[in-house]
Amino acid sequence: MIPTILSIAGTDPSGGAGIQADLKAFSALGGYGTTVITALVAQTTTGVSEVHDVPPEFVRSQLDTLLTDVRVDAVKIGMLSSTEIIEVVAAAIDTYRLPNVVVDPVMVAKSGDRLLAADAVEALRTVLLPRADLITPNLPEAADLLGEEEATDLDRMRDQAERLLALGPRRVLLKGGHLSGPTSTDLLLSADGDVETLTADRVNTTNTHGTGCTLSSAIATLRPQRPTWSQAVRDAKDYLTEALRHADKLDIGKGKGPVHHFHAWWGN
Ligand SMILES: Nc1ncnc2c1ncn2[C@@H]1O[C@H](COP(=O)(O)OP(=O)(O)OP(=O)(O)O)[C@@H](O)[C@H]1O
Numbered sequence: 067m068i069p070t071i072l073s074i075a076g077t078d079p080s081g082g083a084g085i086q087a088d089l090k091a092f093s094a095l096g097g098y099g100t101t102v103i104t105a106l107v108a109q110t111t112t113g114v115s116e117v118h119d120v121p122p123e124f125v126r127s128q129l130d131t132l133l134t135d136v137r138v139d140a141v142k143i144g145m146l147s148s149t150e151i152i153e154v155v156a157a158a159i160d161t162y163r164l165p166n167v168v169v170d171p172v173m174v175a176k177s178g179d180r181l182l183a184a185d186a187v188e189a190l191r192t193v194l195l196p197r198a199d200l201i202t203p204n205l206p207e208a209a210d211l212l213g214e215e216e217a218t219d220l221d222r223m224r225d226q227a228e229r230l231l232a233l234g235p236r237r238v239l240l241k242g243g244h245l246s247g248p249t250s251t252d253l254l255l256s257a258d259g260d261v262e263t264l265t266a267d268r269v270n271t272t273n274t275h276g277t278g279c280t281l282s283s284a285i286a287t288l289r290p291q292r293p294t295w296s297q298a299v300r301d302a303k304d305y306l307t308e309a310l311r312h313a314d315k316l317d318i319g320k321g322k323g324p325v326h327h328f329h330a331w332w333g334n
């Protein structure tokens with residue numbers, strides 16, 4: 067059966083991040099995509115010019131309308147913008163007993179623009195993280211969630227991943243994309259005590275818009291199709307690395323361009 071995946075996230079008119087990236091990853095990896103939109107974002111490869119939050123009661127209306135009809139097999143949660151939207155989404159996870167919840171704790175775009183209000187970080191930490199099967203913070207997000215300095219090496223990443231796990235998610239994938247070096251290494255820790263290191267060769271490209279959205283969506287799509295979280299995360303990282311390798315085939319915008327959801331069947 068083809069898995070149905072739900073993305074709860076904001077938009078990106080340039081198609082590289084947010085809901086648009088999520089749908090591309092869902093389709094490319096054999097899923098059927100559904101969406102609940104939390105914020106309309108005027109953004110492109112060079113940055114964010116304006117954010118228009120969807121009223122929280124309308125986020126709830128989208129969730130209720132969809133989930134009373136459609137059964138979903140996994141959920142990817144991205145940009146949530148405000149405390150009120152976080153609370154609505156957390157309530158839906160409980161009410162509909164949503165399975166395989168992947169939370170990408172989106173806070174700031176690559177351009178440096180905020181996508182989550184500073185006063186909503188507390189709600190993300192205390193209300194949403196304990197409901198997640200997996201969280202996928204990058205290094206600045208991990209530091210913000212913990213109120214600490216950003217990790218600068220793998221040892222400090224390991225310590226921070228442990229502390230993130232203590233906030234209540236079942237698993238943490240701490241992404242090391244923001245470090246430099248010949249490889250890009252992420253750490254996967256689970257509440258059962260498993261620790262895994264995932265390493266990929268660093269791709270030499272500036273087209274990295276949407277890497278986080280693509281990875282978390284790929285994990286959510288693959289989880290129902292793989293026997294373990296570990297296998298889903300490993301295959302999703304391989305998919306993302308491949309999307310980065312093909313990114314320079316695209317010529318989108320003047321800033322940090324998007325990754326390309328390369329399709330083996332078409333060969334392009
Ligand atoms: N140049 C690169 N080559 C290979 N892998 C990379 C590169 N840059 C990032 N990655 C990988 O991409 C994934 C996303 O990492 P990153 O830390 O950049 O996410 P992010 O900052 O959340 O992205 P976003 O721009 O969507 O917010 C991780 O698995 C990371 O290791």
Ligand SMILES: Cc1ncc(CO)c(N)n1
Binds near residue numbers: 078175181276
């Ligand atoms: C809507 C949206 N979600 C996430 C990101 C993270 O890069 C972005 N730029 N835009």
